[in-house]
Amino acid sequence: MYVELVEDYENIFLNFNQTLRVQKAMIKTINNDGMYAPVIICDICGKAIDNASLAAVIDCERPNVGEMTEVRHVHKGKCHDLADARWSELPWAEMDVHLLNLINNVGSSLEKLQEVREARNKVGIENWGKI
Numbered sequence: 001m002y003v004e005l006v007e008d009y010e011n012i013f014l015n016f017n018q019t020l021r022v023q024k025a026m027i028k029t030i031n032n033d034g035m036y037a038p039v040i041i042c043d044i045c046g047k048a049i050d051n052a053s054l055a056a057v058i059d060c061e062r063p064n065v066g067e068m069t070e071v072r073h074v075h076k077g078k079c080h081d082l083a084d085a086r087w088s089e090l091p092w093a094e095m096d097v098h099l100l101n102l103i104n105n106v107g108s109s110l111e112k113l114q115e116v117r118e119a120r121n122k123v124g125i126e127n128w129g130k131i
């Protein structure tokens, strides 16, 4: 058990260092048996985040008023701890709060998304895009 944890930690740390060098987009699309599904990838371990309640979003810097910054998406726990060790001075938010704000800021709403869900359910495509 301990060896597995150490190996897992080493793999995460390796991914963490690679992520720091590459800084690539972390919202991706995965081919899920012929269906394409959007996923948010953890910037530390490189795995998909599949539970927003167990994830966080970290700003890459503190931008001035009117300026923007990139963000990092991380699993809470080990991944967030590694990110916090590197960027502890930077603000972070709960993934759920970040996604709610994102929905509003792209001009959508939870009500609109519910309408889309219901329309998809009516034609039997409610699971398209899910992993």
Ligand SMILES: [Zn+2]
Pocket: 042, 043, 044, 045, 046, 047, 074, 075, 079
């Ligand atoms: Zn992770």
